Amino acid sequence: MQFENPSQSENGLQFKNSPEFARKMDKQDPIGAMRTQFHIPKHSDGSDEIYLCGNSLGLQPKKTEEYLAFELSQWQKYGVKGHFTGDYPWMPYHEFLSEGFAELVGANKSEVVAMNSLTANLHFMMVSFYRPTASRHKILIEDHAFPSDHYAVESQIKFHGYDPKESMILIKPRDGEETIRHQDILDIIEKEGDSIALIMLPGVQYYTGQVFRMKEITEAGHNKGCMVGFDLAHAAGNIVMQLHDWNVDFACWCSYKYLNSGPGSVAGCFVHERHHSDENIPRFAGWWGHDKSNRFKMENSFKPMHSAEAWQLSNPPILSLAAIRASLDTIKEAGGIRKLAEKSRKLTDYLRFLLKDELGEDIKILTPENEQEYGSQLSLTVDTHGIDGKVIFERIEQAGVTGDWRYPNVIRVAPVPLYNSFEDCYRFVQILKTSLEEK
Incomplete structure (x- = not known):
């Protein structure tokens, strides 16, 4: 009917x-x-x-095959010289994605980088932004977080010598409800904030599709002295965000859902610019995060770039980045x-x-x-x-x-x-x- x-x-x-x-x-x-x-x-x-x-x-996207074929032809023609040859040389290839990523998440180009996988990036971000102390060692996540996020948080807490039973705050919906009330998030931050080192919530909850109000959560967290990061796996390419203006400390996302770059493709990461000049920030470093002006002097004294690129470890897989570039160009074509x-x-x-x-x-x-x-x-x-x-x-x-x-x-x-x-x-x-x- x-x-x-x-x-x-x-x-x-x-x-x-x-x-x-x-x-x-x-x-x-x-x-x-x-x-x-x-x-x-x-x-x-x-x-x-x-x-x-x-x-x-x-x-x-139909552009994907074209972009991948081009990089394969570059490899055929030039071998190692493909790092420096043509309109899209491999050496700076990740930089060709910066503008597209920045527009998607509301960031400056210097605040975004394509690297690693989503969970790996969450771990690397927690190395830098989860700094537990005796009085402030808790991480606030949701009770029904995506399992990989839960595992990452739990393992980071254990790595620092704390007990997840004491250091994980799991927020969940009220009895009889399916989604988390925004006010309940703010209330628990206000109540527990002095003991919370890190708030790590999703931009969009994977199970229910609920969008979290990231701006207000970030403000509430910062007011209590907490670091605030987001898993944007289901948000990137889905909703409009303004991570820079919201003062989010970090965020990570995969690129194979709404960003259409293929199974297991390279992930994205955001680090707010206020953290870029802190050369003493703890991190697991790699050579691709070293100052690009003298990276190839091969000196064993790490000097991080003053951008999100400083959190890179290795030169990225070009074929995966080409698929992301195809997707970002398709999104740009759509407006x-x-x-x-x-x-x-x-x-x-x-x-x-x-x-x-x-x-x-x-x-x-x-x-x-x-x-x-x-x-x-x-x-x-x-x-x-x-x-x-x-x-x-x-x-x-x-x-x-x-x-x-x-x-x-x-x-x-x-x-x-x-x-x-x-x-x-x-x-x-x-x-x-x-x-x-x-x-």
């Missing part, structure tokens, strides 16, 4: 639950043509999949993060409207509705007729939808503005409805 009841969205659009409305929105979409710049996986019947999994692994966030809000609002209109009694949406607290992702649980959510997930996969299942009971879907359409949202909800009606 099709409903034609309009709904007023946050951005003033009158939504309708019909395929005609979805197609009309797609025709009016100023960046809708960006979909043609991506390889869309095919369903078994030859049609395009409804790919709603960009919050786990983004699709491949940048603000254009993407504008479309993302419309797509996600429309998807939420459809889910409520068609399946309001059968689906629970965990992701907050507050406009400050959601991005592209909606996290769903099935709440009907005793049907196992994993069974429903398998049914929608068989019908041509790629989403993401997270134990114990969440289906995550993310309409990504670069390649998803309003018709994708409409078709997904119809498939989900059919899957729920099956015996």
Whole structure:
């Protein structure tokens, strides 16, 4: 049954639950043509999949093959001389990503660098910014943090000789609630702040899709003398941020979700410029962080650069950086993060409207509705007729939808503005409805 009841969205659009409305929105979409710049996986019947999994692994931009092929040809032609030859020599290659990264997270170019992997970067940042003392040794994280973050924090606490049971503060939702109230974060910082050395929270919570209010959290932490860092794995390329203006101490993100640079691609890191000139800051150093003007004198006296580059260890994998450059150029072609966030809000609002209109009694949406607290992702649980959510997930996969299942009971879907359409949202909800009606 099709409903034609309009709904007023946050951005003033009158939504309708019909395929005609979805197609009309797609025709009016100023960046809708960006979909043609991506390889869309095919369903078994030859049609395009409804790919709603960009919050786990983004699709491949068509520029990627071209950029990788170019670097392979450089290697073929020039060998080691490729470090210094052509428009994109390998020696400074990471610098070609600085502008794109800086625009995505709201930073100065000197505050961002592409290096390592996400969890490795979190460890390296904690070496510098987790400096426990007898009176200030705690780390505030969320109770349902991504496991790698939890492991990293726990191991850092142990490395410094403290007991995680005493030094980890785990904030969680109130009983009967699914997401963490912002005020509860501020309250625990106010209450425990004098003993907290580091606050390390996500920009976007991976399980629920909740966006954390990073500016206010940073202000509250700094007011109590805490260092503040964020894991932006699900935020980079998803929401608009201003890390420099918010005075965040550090942040780290992967590049293979909303940044579409391929599985396991090199991660990104932000270090606020106020830390750049502190040559006594503790760090695990490597030669690529040494002053580039005399790096190749090969003298064993480390002199860090006055930028985020000082936290680099080794020369980076060029083929991975080429894939990131392809993605950043694709994002730039679309108009940048603000254009993407504008479309993302419309797509996600429309998807939420459809889910409520068609399946309001059968689906629970965990992701907050507050406009400050959601991005592209909606996290769903099935709440009907005793049907196992994993069974429903398998049914929608068989019908041509790629989403993401997270134990114990969440289906995550993310309409990504670069390649998803309003018709994708409409078709997904119809498939989900059919899957729920099956015996």
